[in-house]
Amino acid sequence: MYALVFLSFLLNVVCLYSVFNLRKKLQQQSASNDTRISEEVEELLELFSEEMKLENERLHKMILKFTEEQQQKYHSTVVNENSPIQSVETQTDNTSLDDHLSKDTNEVLTLAQEGYNAEEIAKMLQRGKGEVELLLKFYR
Numbered sequence: 001m002y003a004l005v006f007l008s009f010l011l012n013v014v015c016l017y018s019v020f021n022l023r024k025k026l027q028q029q030s031a032s033n034d035t036r037i038s039e040e041v042e043e044l045l046e047l048f049s050e051e052m053k054l055e056n057e058r059l060h061k062m063i064l065k066f067t068e069e070q071q072q073k074y075h076s077t078v079v080n081e082n083s084p085i086q087s088v089e090t091q092t093d094n095t096s097l098d099d100h101l102s103k104d105t106n107e108v109l110t111l112a113q114e115g116y117n118a119e120e121i122a123k124m125l126q127r128g129k130g131e132v133e134l135l136l137k138f139y140r
Contacts, residue, residue, distance in 0.1 A: 070139055108135045 104125065111121045118136060122129040 067138075074140060105135055105139065108132055109139055112136055112140075 104127070107125060108121055108127075111124065112118075116124070118133045119129055121127075122132045125132070
């Protein structure tokens, strides 16, 4: 009888030892999974930030190119308005400019060329003064 109790006690100790070992291995595996997941997330964030940086650079170049084109068109329009005869090329530039700009923007630019200031244009078109100033800064 004592032998059976001793055997039972011995088996319980072995089971407890096995449970603790399995728990320890599970915790180690969980920790390694956590580090692996955090490394993957970090790598994805780095890739995303690089893509955003490239996209921002591309967008910046597009904006610079667009503003240069608008300035060239504006300067060519101003130069041609001073001369008595307008060339066909300038007329095409004005038409393509009209295609790109909305009706409100055209009105703002037209009034500005006629000599009105931003505050007067804003009152005439019932727009905000800041909005009109922004359009004038962007398209001049």
